[in-house]
Amino acid sequence: MNGFNVFEESLRQVSNKLGTFKLKVQDENFEIFESHVHAGRSIICQPYECEDALNSVYVIRGKLYHSNEDRYISSGSWFTFKNLEETQHLSVVEETSLLTIRNKNITEHQLDFMERIVPFMDEIQLKDHYTDEHCNRTGNLAVQIATFMKLDEVVIENILFLGKIHDVGKIKISESILNKPSRLTDDEYDIIKTHPQLGYEIIKHLVDYTHYAEIVRQHHERIDGSGYPDGLKSGEICMEAKVIAVADSFDAMTSDRPYRAGLSLEDAMSEMKRCSGVWYDPDVVNALLTILERTKKIK
Numbered sequence: 001m002n003g004f005n006v007f008e009e010s011l012r013q014v015s016n017k018l019g020t021f022k023l024k025v026q027d028e029n030f031e032i033f034e035s036h037v038h039a040g041r042s043i044i045c046q047p048y049e050c051e052d053a054l055n056s057v058y059v060i061r062g063k064l065y066h067s068n069e070d071r072y073i074s075s076g077s078w079f080t081f082k083n084l085e086e087t088q089h090l091s092v093v094e095e096t097s098l099l100t101i102r103n104k105n106i107t108e109h110q111l112d113f114m115e116r117i118v119p120f121m122d123e124i125q126l127k128d129h130y131t132d133e134h135c136n137r138t139g140n141l142a143v144q145i146a147t148f149m150k151l152d153e154v155v156i157e158n159i160l161f162l163g164k165i166h167d168v169g170k171i172k173i174s175e176s177i178l179n180k181p182s183r184l185t186d187d188e189y190d191i192i193k194t195h196p197q198l199g200y201e202i203i204k205h206l207v208d209y210t211h212y213a214e215i216v217r218q219h220h221e222r223i224d225g226s227g228y229p230d231g232l233k234s235g236e237i238c239m240e241a242k243v244i245a246v247a248d249s250f251d252a253m254t255s256d257r258p259y260r261a262g263l264s265l266e267d268a269m270s271e272m273k274r275c276s277g278v279w280y281d282p283d284v285v286n287a288l289l290t291i292l293e294r295t296k297k298i299k
């Protein structure tokens with residue numbers, strides 16, 4: 001018998017489009033957590049998860065890419081995080097099963113938030129396939145950028161939770177506009193531009209912490225004040241929204257739409273450079289470009 005099959009029951013189990021998460025063993029200062037995470041998703045490990053604690057992860061099957069260390073981790077290996085100074089980012093390359101053992105009890109908090117957010121991801125998926133895929137890619141890239149920039153761990157976690165649903169307001173917009181196979185008219189574009197405010201209202205009713213709703217509301221603001229809905233300038237826009245804006249725009253530029261082909265990687269990188277310091281925060285753009293150069297090298 002495989003030693004990892006001994007825990008038949010789960011104390012708590014959450015299954016969603018990210019994967020399946022099972023809390024197996026828990027007491028005040030200890031937990032064992034099993035997860036099956038789908039390819040294309042991101043896993044992060046925050047310094048607070050490992051403060052004075054050990055977070056050991058065994059890869060039962062699958063493959064991960066550890067962005068901080070620029071290396072792959074395959075099935076059969078362990079990795080351990082302890083007293084981290086920066087957030088660790090892992091991209092899930094193949095369907096992956098993990099067993100996490102840690103001497104700190106934090107999983108329930110993470111599962112609680114996941115349970116509240118994921119239904120909205122499902123709703124986005126039902127409404128509009130492009131928006132769903134775009135939100136996923138944007139969320140993953142935004143977390144990677146934030147990790148690379150060594151932003152505050154709370155900021156990174158906010159991006160992890162909200163990056164994937166930043167366009168949630170679009171569930172209130174007519175499918176005929178969202179899925180229109182040709183360019184939008186000015187009036188239709190004005191309707192699309194209401195989605196940050198619509199998203200703000202959805203998130204505000206979902207969680208007490210209004211900063212989450214603000215992040216969603218600000219993701220189309222531009223640092224020169226030319227964005228919407230409020231025309232905020234650099235110092236008025238929260239860091240989470242600045243990071244999501246860069247990941248969002250880059251993904252939109254490189255995606256094919258029915259009415260236009262996406263830009264090549266090189267052209268999109270030039271375009272981001274051109275708009276750096278005008279629309280986008282230059283530090284965030286620099287982080288994105290460095291990550292893209294690195295990824296190109298690995299491929």
Ligand SMILES: [Fe+2]
Pocket residue numbers: 166167195219220
């Ligand atoms: Fe948006």
